[in-house]
Amino acid sequence: MLNSIEVILICLVAQAAITDLALRKIPNVLILSGLLLALMLHIMGGQHWAPVTDWLAGSLAGFFLFLPLYALRGMAAGDVKLMAMVGAFVGPLAALQVAALATLIGGVMALVMLLFSGRWRDGWRNLVTICRPLLWRCLGMPVQPVPLEPGASVGGIPYGLAIALATMAVVVLAHR
Template identity: 50%
Template sequence: MSAKALCDLLLLLFVTAAAVSDLARRKIPNGWVLAGIATALVLQLWLSPERLPLAWLGGMATGFFLFLPLYVLRGMAAGDVKLMTMVGAFAGPWPAMLICFTTFLFGGVMAVVMILWQGSWRGCLRNMRQLLWPMIARAAGVPLAPMPLASHASVGNMPYGLAIALGTLVVQTHDYF
């Protein structure tokens, strides 16, 4: 087994464990994420120590900063951001970006299916309007006073760890088939 294949296999094991935990308990354990980041560090040191800052730190930064805005907007939990940071530590910056965008596609499909299945599309549209209207109005030149988001209940929560695992699986196994 090549070193890259071992790295990909370990990454898939970590994201699979996180996805199972997220499905079962709606929580991604910090212990898994920290163990994954430490494992990625060891693997990156072993595979190419001269690329460590770019591969390990750059990958973590890519995963973190692409998911952080969704956390700030309350569209995702902190565990999902930490998991994507770990994925970036394994994969490096460019694959982490591809995994993020693939994950967004899987997450979007999962969200639409869940909203339709639960029949909560009206609440979803209400929440989207509340988020988007101030941006649209300001872009059109309508002055608006800052307003806090209403305390409407979310239309549901989604085990986004599953979307991250699927995105990782698709991108990392692309070279093998």
């Protein structure tokens, strides 16, 4: 049986996924209210250190797990903040599990979207362009990274959906 914190979290990530699908944006008010709600629920939970060990550590873990993807322009800021909110509810270990599963789900979503849009060749070309300097550098050649051409993106994915599905899976499977 799911507890109240988990039910609230599932409702919040479901709303984030719906908004991300419809508007391609996750509202800051949803993230902020989720963070504050998680803090209040941890404080009211009665465990003395829960606000630090679960809320703070979880939100930092969630935030820093996806921050490199944002820095590499592979993810939007709303997705990073959503993962921080999820971490605030579930704690750092479960945040790591959610992030790993969301990465897998997001990868599958990206492949499906590339196949259905017919832009898989463009996606493959971009991947080769990005990875070629890394390969040359691993072989000992001092090569500078080559940026993608403007407009070379093959599109983004609603990563809020991947985070929501991963969160739901981790929360539900924790009770099996």
